[in-house]
Amino acid sequence: MESKLTGLQLYAMMLVFLLGTSIIYGTPRLVPDSWLIDIAAIVPYLLLTGIYLALFWTGCDRNLYELLVAAWGKHFGKLFALGYSVYFLYIASRNLRDMVELILTALLRNTPSFVIVLAFVGIVAYAACGGIIALGRLSILIAGMVLFFFVVLTCLLYFSDSIDLERVLPFLSEGLGAVAGASLRSSIWFPYGEVLVFLAFGSSLGGAKTLRKIGLFSLLSATAILSFSNLLQTSVLGIENMKYSVFALLDAARLINIENFITRMDALVAFIIIFGVIVKSAIFLYASAKGAEFLFGSDWRGFAPSLALLIGALSIKVSRNNAEHVSEGLVYAIYWLHIPFQLAIPLATLLLLRLRLNHKEA
């Protein structure tokens, strides 16, 4: 499967990947002006993705795992590759858990989570086994659908007179510093830092130049859409309600009421999140299966279904209730996983790779 993704496919994949669950949950409410957090995060995350791009460019289109081995040597490289595979599995299971929580809250209250997870995991395995190009084609369609549903939601909210921009005030009540701090504490790592996964695709990406252009474009469009989504949610719900609502877009969608006829558009939100998480999980599953293939030898297609079931098992076990899930995500996952895997190790790998290349030339 050595064919390349076209520019549009890569763009759609990255867009759906970034929007995925964040569009429903909204940015974590560390500050009342949550819609500014994403905008404030632009410069930091551009620096972060700059590291990834530099890594990709230095490594001449090689896989993430091959880069690790090239920089750190065979044993440490393989150890780090193992770490990354497990990391991708963990993030996938967290995303899956997010979606399962929403389904359990909004759609199917009495169904055991096992059924929901099993059905979903089968679909994700099927999507990932099609290969990266089929995933690209799928993402174009899903990106179109997610954007369409989002626009429909916005229009419906507008026409039901639920949007009141005054609810966004007071503006910057805690000051710019708090916003910047919040962006550094949470927004860079989730969702923007997860773009690291795309490095695991290696040569299918179509070159460092394409990745730079498309990556930049998709990150900026995702920021715009997410900020707009946050703004929409705040102007519909108000700052207080936003603080206490877990699924902001869902609560906003419940307020749609046009002539008492079009009401309770929960289904739209369910569509958005299910399709978004399918693509996200399929991408993580593919990256993890590629890692397993790199480490253990057999074809990644043999790993994909088993790893999908493993992601299912992990998503049930990852936390006992939603509160633990959210707090784990906000504090512990960031310090223990995201910062090392998304910042420390890639930076170190980049420096080591540069050193080795200079050594070789000299």
Add this chain to the structure above:
Amino acid sequence: MATYRFRQDRIENELRAHFGSSADLSLIPIRLADRDGLLCFLSTMTNSTFLMNNVVQPLLQASYREILFDSAEALDSLRLRLFGGLNTRLLEDPGHLPEWMTQGYAGLLLDGQDRMLLIHVQELEKRSIAEPTAQNVIRGPKEAFTESADTNMSMIRRRILNENLRFEKHVIGSKSNTSVYLAYLEGEADERLLNPIREKLRSARLTGLFDSGGLENELQSNRFYLFPTTYNSERPDSICSCLLDKRVALIVNGSPFVLIIPAQFTDFFKSPEDQYQWFVFGTFIRLLRYVAFLFSLTLPAFYVAVTCYHQELVPTLLLTSIMAQRQGIPFPAVVEMFLMEITFELLREAGTRMPRLVGQSISIAGALVLGEAAVQAGIVSNITVIIVALTAISGYVSPVYTFGANIRLFRFALIVLSSVIGLYGVILGCAYLLIHLTRIETFGVPYLSPLSRFSGKRSA
């Protein structure tokens, strides 16, 4: 002197032995000047008028003064003088004679010659060109393909007056030897598409081929695909516009449906009429077809999911009305839906197979089962009947019949899914379908090409 192989009585005996006592074997002794000869053919492959006018009369009425019957060139000169306008060949090996005769050749054997003259006398009765039965348009040509491959090829040739149009003959079917013609525009169709198709045709292991549907199964790369990977059409204008679009057509002798490879998802929603009308209207109709497809697939499942699990998604007034209707019904919504859908499938199948003369009884029976009578008997509710009827109508909107046929089964699977896990199941089923669509590839061309690859090129 005649060699032993071509002696008249020997040939006669061999033919009689080979064809058994087949009633259509005709062995007619003739006499040219002072030579004896034999004319052998299968009378069912030709008709007597043609034979009389083109073979027998010239033979009887010609003057043989210039022909030296003793020389080896006698047959050549006969061939040029008498049968110049017909397709003729010379046969060296009498063992192949039955094969040629089944393909519509008549053999002319002359005493003293060591070769035989084969004359192509095939004149079969064919259905005349009529209106299409399966794909109708209001504005557009009303010719349809017939069962004879020659007529079909001529209908394509007369529309594409291009010297690059090629027809390649393949013979498929070990016992039926059906001719299949591969049509393409040289220079437009890619070799990377043609070669795998030729390979597949050569390695097809069929004993007989009587309709292009049999060939479709051979050409399908994976038999678990839910969607058809070859497009078939009865209309010459569709086929011709596909040929101009760098695609390849397969004409099977005996089938009025011509196949187009590779097929794409959007083909099954296009009618040639869309281009012949105002573009806004054409786009609107095409959109309507997609929506109708979606409806026919998900509406029953959606209804079941909403009434069983997500009653809060329905507007309150409609909800109370639905619940009121469902009050006295003994079955759960799923069972109702299944009953009605299966009844409708029975009706549809019966309507297709039934002889035309007894057609009236079906509509009466159908109206009873699927209408007021069933509702008043308390078996189903009104809303179920409406939904089944709406689903059925939407299902017929796709211009290509076989496409709707394939996907009907998936509707039942979605109903089952929705009855187990509600709207989530419906969404997952649709996701499965979507992923399946993106994975299908025919001969290297992705199934969703124009949708997921905006190359900007609008095709017919």
Add this chain to the structure above:
Amino acid sequence: MAAIGTLVLASLSFALLVLFDTLVYRQSFFVSVKRMFLDDAYFNRSAWTLLVSALLLSCWYDLRERPFGQRLSARLFGRRKDTRWNRN
């Protein structure tokens, strides 16, 4: 190899979960391990079922590579490829 790989990845990821448990609930490592195995009965069963089926599936994929597995899968699925469903 697939089975070994899945086993390694599974154990490492569950170890990660146990680690997070110790951090969030501020309890010792062994208590977390015990809770992971012995907690809420229903949730438990389903997660372990999924895990066991993941391992079994990877064993099946491994087996398919070996000659024994190929003969087995030919007996179960493969024969049908020769006898096509469009027999005339």
